[in-house]
Amino acid sequence: MITTHAALELRGLTKRFDRPAVDGLDLTVRAGEFYALLGANGAGKTTTLRMVAGLLRPDAGSVSILGIDALADPVAAKQIMAWVSDEPMIYDKLTPLEYLEFVAGLWGCDAETAERTSHGLLASLGLGPHLHERCEGFSKGMRQKVALAGALVHEPRLIILDEPLTGLDAVSARHVKGLLQDRVRSGCTVIMTTHILEVAERMADRIGVIAAGRLIAEGTLAELRQQNGQGDTSLEDMFVALVDGAPVAA
Numbered sequence: 001m002i003t004t005h006a007a008l009e010l011r012g013l014t015k016r017f018d019r020p021a022v023d024g025l026d027l028t029v030r031a032g033e034f035y036a037l038l039g040a041n042g043a044g045k046t047t048t049l050r051m052v053a054g055l056l057r058p059d060a061g062s063v064s065i066l067g068i069d070a071l072a073d074p075v076a077a078k079q080i081m082a083w084v085s086d087e088p089m090i091y092d093k094l095t096p097l098e099y100l101e102f103v104a105g106l107w108g109c110d111a112e113t114a115e116r117t118s119h120g121l122l123a124s125l126g127l128g129p130h131l132h133e134r135c136e137g138f139s140k141g142m143r144q145k146v147a148l149a150g151a152l153v154h155e156p157r158l159i160i161l162d163e164p165l166t167g168l169d170a171v172s173a174r175h176v177k178g179l180l181q182d183r184v185r186s187g188c189t190v191i192m193t194t195h196i197l198e199v200a201e202r203m204a205d206r207i208g209v210i211a212a213g214r215l216i217a218e219g220t221l222a223e224l225r226q227q228n229g230q231g232d233t234s235l236e237d238m239f240v241a242l243v244d245g246a247p248v249a250a
């Protein structure tokens with residue numbers, strides 16, 4: 001389906017705890033993009049994404065997901081998006097296959113489609129040999145992959161992930177990256193936070209940098225280099241310079 005709407009449009013998004021965590025944030029992610037959201041610890045990335053996912057009410061501002069006003073119609077917004085937290089929760093007593101079929105059932109997917117989708121997702125994440133084992137014996141990385149598969153089972157068009165690669169071994173990280181790239185190729189939008197700058201550098205179509213709850217830089221890697229460095233400046237050097245005010249290394 002051709003859509004003219006942005007995948008995500010934030011306008012004046014604001015959340016304050018004892019001090020501002022997200023401070024009038026304007027952000028647009030186009031449909032079909034792989035967008036990496038970077039920022040130092042405490043910059044406001046998770047708070048932003050939790051508001052997008054409908055887990056936290058903004059103090060002000062708007063959230064539009066593929067043209068749907070997520071604050072006015074959170075159910076419709078959730079139906080077309082996936083949220084994968086950095087601390088995923090799954091049901092320990094279920095096997096991965098049971099868990100995915102349970103989640104698919106909550107979304108109202110028919111049983112045959114749910115079974116086919118679940119098998120495909122779990123296999124693509126390397127969990128094929130563990131389909132019928134209870135999750136309670138799984139490692140943290142395996143649990144993370146089950147949670148990711150569970151978030152994708154209803155075929156969301158916008159996939160939002162908070163630090164999805166932390167704690168994954170190289171093979172698992174490659175499985176997750178491959179799955180996300182496949183989704184982007186099939187027309188989905190992926191927004192992900194990461195502290196692994198090499199991942200942003202290699203995978204993202206565009207990169208946004210947040211500091212103190214505001215977008216301080218955005219663009220393709222080449223655009224960021226043009227704005228903030230030189231032809232061969234690394235993303236790490238640019239990032240440190242942007243968030244720390246340090247001079248860009250030559």
Ligand SMILES: Nc1ncnc2c1ncn2[C@@H]1O[C@H](COP(=O)(O)OP(=O)(O)OP(=O)(O)O)[C@@H](O)[C@H]1O
Pocket residue numbers: 017018020021039040041042043044045046047048
């Ligand atoms: N529930 C909360 N109660 C009070 N303060 C909070 C809460 N959640 C976040 N904050 C504060 O809001 C600010 C932004 O936090 P947030 O978790 O969004 O940052 P982040 O960019 O995701 O950081 P990190 O990279 O460390 O995960 C921080 O100052 C944090 O202490």
